[in-house]
Amino acid sequence: MTKLLAELCPEFRVPGASLAYWHDGEIHQEAAGVLNLATGVEVTPGSIFQIGSITKVWTTAQIMLLIEQGRLTLDTPVARLLDGLCPGVAVRHLLTHTCGVDGDFFHDTGRGDDCLARYAEAVRELAPAHPAGAAHSYSNAGFVLAGRIVEVLTGQVWDDALRSMLIEPLGLTHTWTLPEDVIRFRAATGHLGEPGEPQRPTPTWGIMRSIGPAGLICATAADVVRFGRSFLDSPLLSAASVEAMATPQVELPYGSFGSHWGLGWILDEWDGVPVWSHGGNTIGQSAMLWVLPGSGVTVAALANGGDTAGLFRALAARLFPELAGVSPRPLPQPPADPPAWSGEHDGVYERTSARITVTPGRLRYENTGSFADLDEPMHYTLVPVGEGRYLARRDGEELWSGVVCTTFPDGSPYLYFGGRATPKTR
Template sequence: MRTLPAKFIEHTGGRRVDADMEHWASRLEALADQFEVPGASLAFWRGGEVHACATGVLNTATGAPVHTDSLFQIGSITKVWTATQIMLLAEQGRTTLDTRVVDVLPRFTVKDAQATASITLRHLLTHTAGIDGDLFLDTGRGDDCLARYVEACAGLEQTFPVGDSHSYCNSGFVIAGRVIEQLTGQVWDRALREQICEPLGLTHTFTLPEDVLRFGAAMGHGDDGGPAPAWGLPRSVGPAGLICSTAADVVAFGRAHLTPGALLADPQAMGEPQVDLPNPYAGGQQWGIGWSLDEWDGHVVLSHTGDTIGQHAALWVLPETRTVVAVLINGGHSVAFQHHLVSELMKELHQISVPGPLAPPAHPVDVDVDLFTGVYERAGSQIHVTTHDGQLRLRTEPTGILVGLAQPRTLELTPVDATTFVGRGEEESMWDAVVFENRADGPSYLHYSGRATPKTG
């Protein structure tokens, strides 16, 4: 049971207003208990005001309480910030989305020479470059860490030809961060502060641990409920996922994408669809510039989630209702927690029904499951698909630097149609969608967790 009460406050230009935040503080606390979340922070923008509440502890080993100004790792939501930095530079005429990476970084190279010559900034920001995307490489704490990371990309394979499909790509955003450094003459962390944090007045948003340590900072937690084995990822993957922030600061960033001139002259450009997703059942149907794009009850939703070591974050922006929601947590059943929370919030605020995840069909579907068995592999992960009693089983095994940080996962898969399956792990309530793609003229792919993983055996 939780012993610390939820804290709540609405930020209203210096006034403290209770309104209905007692209700949301209570719901945040109850859902955290239900889904075994050690600590959580929620903020949302409604009616011209930011409302925020928090519950639980930053670290189960210390019992330090979560406050609304506590910092959590927002993980891959960082990518929207990096994409915004590139868009700012494009609006200033210093680059374009269709500028080739080699035109900014002449020494940039990946294993495929044709890919090296044709990858553009648009490919990086839309996850369509096709390069193996989960190179979590520690290149040190120095200001040259991104330059050294980009040098290491010379060995990256293509999972598909440039622009041919979509596969979530951390490596591409580190490369984009290095482009920002080259164009601004500053390290990415400093450029981020000058381009975004300072103009928006974000006083609790940082990238380096020595800055984060000045505030109450959340520790991630593992499946056993105890503190994670490490606090954060290497500095070299900063532009892909190293921002630490408060829920209110993340909401302020999201709001800037609703208001022309707050940062970008035309923030709507980032929400223009760029590519259809091969697995449209996992939080988005299309991808824009940095944003995942979806629809709830006819309302366009721009979103991004983020996972680091035992921490999870989500940001949703609904342009039509001008609603922005951010939730940050440090463990537990994160996907189910965030879905229940945002579903309740959207129903209460706008009578919008948030669609649930794809689930097994009412009637069994007959599929030749043997077509999909084998080994699928990319940087950071090896996936084994086998059959057991006529049913597909998927098991992911982390590789490389992720061994010991990411956890293996097993899903028993149920067919929804000829190529789409759903599964969930033990003691999980939310279904994950898996889409298989067998190409007659090329490799077969497994589309899961946003990645296109080619079949290798």
């Protein structure tokens, strides 16, 4: 098992990766490749990577601690906590990605300690993508607002509250949010490149500070495992809070990520065994955390470019049968004889930071937001599998993911892809 990353990274064109897993009462670690192709510095188990949206589980844990203190409830209106912001939205909606605030509003409000307060003010100008609770749509913005609630209730900047509430009590020494702290360690640089093409270091190292509660944490794989284990063997959160986070809140439309979303966690079952997980993507870096509460097996994988989805899938297929006697749920595959293309859902779908165009057999995804200059449009093969349901596979990659075309409660059409609901505009 100690050569697993060294074997798989070249196959998936991943420059460097770090793996840690808890099994039989201890943490096992492995590292392979380089932190930066331009410098050739090797990855070690002590190297720090950006863990992206796994941060959302940490922010959820902060909210749960505040709930335990009686400072709020899941049903507390956001408007009551944030000066009238987001009427009709409850805290629960933020943590389950059902708030209706456009998820990819990557608005840079500077490096100051007031960045979340300024971001929240900017959200006031956004039109809701849908009414609260009307659909599941992955929302980075919703978790920034959750982080702002933490600031308001604790009187601390979110980064400081994270340290005092979670990082220091868990004894984590290689978990940080700001680049001036991360640079004191061996830190990974992300890499970009189209499928099948050589990888290149990204010209922008990290995301803006204002997105912190949604995706700014950097850590070693071992620290991520220790955080995941804290839900199983630490008194930090009460048993009631852990259970609440692992209780299904929203059924996912296609199940590509899992079967349900809980509070923070993505929930699934593999061979009848419960699995809690969350992934993360930043600029050229990706991460994955899996927790199997029944056996206690906890796995974190971090990587800095290439086909990270393929790498993580391959790691899971190799690791979990040996560590826990279970296999990841198979991903969907297109039927041998798919239905004829109806054209019913052809058209353009747009939200704040993305434009999706559906044509016969094809899907084109364009990033139109803050990072548009870093991403080329992505092109997918699109195969119908049933009424309003499709499978999409990016050109040059192997994994299929689900696409659902449906309607909001008011009857307006939208497309669900990549965990996000995107309204049809023409």
